[in-house]
Amino acid sequence: MRAQGRPAPLSPGPRRSLTAALFARYLGTGVWTPLQVLFFVRIVDLPTSRVVAGLTVASLVGLLAGPAAGRLADRFGPREVGVAGLLVQAAASAALLTVRDFTGFVVVIALVALGKGAFPAISGALIAHVGGEDKVQYRARLYSLQNLAMVSGSLLGGIVLQLDSRTGYTVALLADMASYLLAAVLVARLGHLPPHPQDPGTGTRRRALADRPFVAVSLLAGVLVMFEPFLAVLMPVWIAEHTQAPRWTVSLCFALSSVLVVVFQSRVARGVETPGEGARALRRSGPAIAAAVLLVHAAAQVPQTAAVALLLAGTAVLTVGEMVFTAGEYAVSFGLAPAHAQGEYQGVFGLGTGLGTAVGPPVLSTLCLAAGPLGWIALCGVMVGAGAAVPSVVRLAERDTAERAGAAAP
Incomplete structure (x- = not known):
């Protein structure tokens, strides 16, 4: 049913x-x-x-x-x-x-x-x-x-x-x-899509910003989504100023990432439907992003040909992390949101990931360009830790939703 x-x-x-x-x-x-x-x-x-x-x-x-x-x-x-x-x-x-x-x-x-x-x-x-x-x-x-x-x-x-x-x-x-x-x-042309004015179980409209576990998940996703400014902002600077790779490697990395997403995103998302499956995907994305960070950092320590190879390998691994993250993000954000408030919940989730994208450039600049190797290691730890924290927070969100539903039941 x-x-x-x-x-x-x-x-x-x-x-x-x-x-x-x-x-x-x-x-x-x-x-x-x-x-x-x-x-x-x-x-x-x-x-x-x-x-x-x-x-x-x-x-x-x-x-x-x-x-x-x-x-x-x-x-x-x-x-x-x-x-x-x-x-x-x-x-x-x-x-x-x-x-x-x-x-x-x-x-x-x-x-x-x-x-x-x-x-x-x-x-x-x-x-x-x-x-x-x-x-x-x-x-x-x-x-x-x-x-x-x-x-x-x-x-x-x-x-x-x-x-x-x-x-x-x-x-x-x-x-x-x-x-x-x-x-x-x-x-x-879609035709009218009827709104859901209130929670059919409680007769009230639950506020997404008051749903603390959901907000916490969105903020953890905001940490992980810093892979976007890492690729778009940090890597071009790193390639041009800290490696022996030719500058056209920047365009090559962007092209590789885009092609991989176009070809493989739907396949990666298969089997990631429920919030629990999404949480496990987000947990896996953290180590993948961290591994990519280490590969990109290593490109500064080797000659030109090896640097290009490491940068392309790092981009490929980073894109795997992106695709796994994206699959998990959708499953969690849609699955934890009540049907009557999908728009509001997607807005709050976007607020969390948007904050990560906005603060990413200065954070990455501080860790990777100013702090040296220890900053890169710290970034890896942050990514792994954020991913590891997601499943427990998602379980808390699901338990909270179940308790609310139980309290509303006659």
Whole structure:
């Protein structure tokens, strides 16, 4: 018998529409993300330090939008909130063309960041509805397509970088805006997805931020997700300044990681469905990330050819850790969230992982670039420890949920 409040699997139509919508969005993100700093520095003529500081602060502010957007999606339906959010993001993206000074930059980039911060909660709520009982595997397939879209978009963005003109940046920005509009049209085709206004067992709406075990899991995931800035921020600096590997190795590492995710993510996610299985996957991701960290560090101690080999091996192992983490992340975040509050819970989980992504660059810089070998060892210990802590916290969350259900039962 199907559990009360659980969405039944839907026809393929809504899945195709949502898949196309998310692919369009990530394609736009892939085009614009590598360009945004250079746009503000070279075209708007703002100091690099102020642009980076503004983007960092805006990203932290944007994280606050996740739980609020998730609650709106749970209350009014994720389709309606999703379409509204995408239209607002399209307007914010277009407004970037009006930026002329630092004040305008801060205002507009904060609005853009709020939209981005809301996106994981809204997309999570949509996936929970459209994916039905197969939502974890469906989300894994979407993650593969996300990487394919991002890589494809970055290739188009590379053309703009080569042109390095206001016209090129404007076209790229308009393409990003168009991706929001196209995604809004595709999400609107889903039809109304009815909200779950309250917990059918207790008659109340449980607040995700008050669910301490769930918040703890999200924060542990936020520690593990620092593999993202490790690959995107630390490794390029490490390769260029601390190893004998040629600088084009950076692009090779990115390409290898993307290809592995596109090809293997769905396979890695098979058999990871329940919160318990997700917790064990997150536990395994910690040692994999730690092993990759050691391989990348070792690349600084060897000649060029060996350095390239170690960096590629480290990237491959890091990507295995990423795929295992991603599978576990979906199983835990969807499985521990009550059906009536998927949007809010996905927003809170996104808050935890978003914090890890935001603080990752300065933490990694301190440990790996300033602290020396002991910092790298400490990073490995943090990753292994965070992964090891997840299963016990997930069991606590499941026990807490069971106790609440028992207390609500007549």
